[in-house]
Amino acid sequence: MTNKEYESYYVPSQSHWPIVGAVALFMIAFGAANYVTDLSKDQSGYGGYLLLAGIALVIYMLVGWFKDVIRESLAGKYSHQMDKSFRQGMSWFIFSEVMFFAAFFGALLYLRVFSVPWLGGAGNNAATGAVLWPDFVAQWPLLSTPDGTTTTAMGWYGLPLINTVLLMTSSVTAHFAHSALLNNNRKALKSWLGLTIILGVAFICFQVLEYSHGYSEEMRLFLDSGVYGNTFYLLTGFHGMHVTLGCIMLIVMWFRILKGHFTPENHFAFQAASWYWHFVDVVWVMLFVFVYIL
Template sequence: MQQEYERYYVPAQSIWPIVGAVALFLIAVGAGNYVIEATKGEPGYGGYILLAGIVTLLVMLVGWFKNQIDESMSGLYSDQLGRSYRQGMSWFIFSEVMFFAAFFGALFYARAIAVPWLGGASNNAMTNEVLWPGFEAMWPLISTPGGTSTEAMGAWGLPTINTVILLVSSVTLHFAHVGLEENKRKQLSWMLGVTILLGLIFLVLQVEEYIHAYQELGLTLQSGVYGNTFFMLTGFHGMHVTLGTIILIVLFFRVLKGHFTPKDHFAFQAGAWYWHFVDVVWVMLYIFVYVL
C-alpha cells in the first residue's frame, strides 16, 4: 500500500520564505541607497543595509538548503514532486531571463534611441539644441552634460579572459554531470571542483576590473548612462555568478557525502541549469557591452 508522502510530500510550515523576503527587501533598499550615495559622493547607511541583507540571505540559504537536503535524503520526495521541482526551476530561470532582458532593453534604448535623438536624429534637431547643444551621438558615451569624462572599458584583457573562464567552466561542469550520470565519482568531484575554482577566479578578476575602471579609467557610477548601464549589467551578473558559485559549493559537499546517484540527482541538474544560464548571459553581455 502506497504511503501518502510517496504521492506528493507537503513540507511543514517554514520560516525561510519570510526570512528570504526580508533579505531581498534589505538588499533592494541597501543597494538603491548605496548607489545614490556613491553617485553623490555622500556617506550613508546604504552599504550597511546591503551587507545586512546579504548576510540574512546567506543564513536563509543555509537553513533552507539544509531542510531540503534532509527531506530528500529521508526519502520523502516522489516522482510527481520531482516534476514540480523541474517546473519551478524552469520558471525561475525564465524569470531571470526576463530580468536581464529588461536590463538589455535599457541598454538598447539608450544606444539606439536616446543617444541618436540627443544627436538630432529623426528630426529631433531642437531636442539636441535645447537639451545638449553640440552633442555628438556616439557609443560608448564617455562624457556627461556636467562635464564628467571617462574612458570606455575595452573588450580585450580581463573581459576576454573572464569570457574564456566562464566558457571553460561550462565545459567542466558538463563533464562533471556526465561523470555523475556514468557513476564516475572521481571525474564528478574533480570537474565540479574545477568549475567552482573557475567561478571564484572570475569573481576575483571582476573585482580587479572594477578597481581598474574606477582608478585608471575614471569609469564610475557617476559616468552617465554608459557607466550606469555598464555597472548595472556586469554587477548584477556578478551577483548571479556569486549565487551560482555558492550553489556549486553546496553541491560539491553533497557529492563528497555521496548524496547523488545516476538516476536521482535533480539538485545537481538544477544547479547546472543555472550555471549554464549565467554563462549564456555573460556571452551576450560581453558582445553587447564590451565588443559592440
C-alpha cells in the same frame, strides 16, 4: 497502470522559513533605501546595519531551509511528482532571471538605438538636439556628458576576453561533471566540478581587477560617468553577482558530492545548479558582444 500513477505526494509540515525570508527581504529593502538616503545626505544612520542584518538573516534562512529539503530528499520522501515540481520551480526561477537581464539589455539598446541618435538630431529631433546639447556627438560609447565629465571605454581585449574564455570553459567542465555523474564516475565528477568552481572564482577575481582598473585615474570609468558608466557597471555588476551565487551553489554541490550525495537517477539539485551556471555563461557571452565589442 504504472506505479507512478499511485505515488503519494509528500506534503511537508508547517515551516517557519517563509516568514523568516519575508522579514529578511523587508529588512534588506528598508535598510538599503535608508542606506542610500544616508549616503546622499552624507550622514551615518542605521540603514547599513539593517541591510547587513537582513543579508545575514537571508543566509540563515537559506541554510536552514535547504538543510531541511536535503534531509527530506535523502530520507526518500520525495516522489516523481515532487521532482517535477522542483524542475518547474527552477525553470520559472531561471525565466525570471532572463526577464531581469532582458530589462537591462533593453535599456542599453534603447539608449544606443534611440536616445543617443535623437540627441544628435536624428529623425525629426534636430531642434531638440540643438537646444539640449548643441555640441553633442552621437556616438557609442558616450564618453562625455553635458557637465564636462569624460571617461574611457573598456575594451573587449585583455581581462574581458580572458573572462569570456574562463566562463565558456567552465560551461564545458560543468557538462563533463554532469556526464560523469550520469556514468557514476565519482572521481571524475569531483575533479570536473572542482575545476568549474576554480574557473568561476577566477572570473570573479579578474572582474574585481577589471573594476579597479576602470576606477583608476587613467580610465576614470565610474558608475556616475554618464549612461555608459551606468549601463556598464549595472550589467556587468549584476552578472558578477549571479556568477558569485552560481559559484556558491556549485561549492555546495561539491561538498554534497564529497558526502556521497546524488546518484545517476536522483541528482536534480546538481542539475539545477548546472542549469543556472549555463545560464550565467550565456548571459556573459551576450554581455561581451553588446557591452564590450559592439
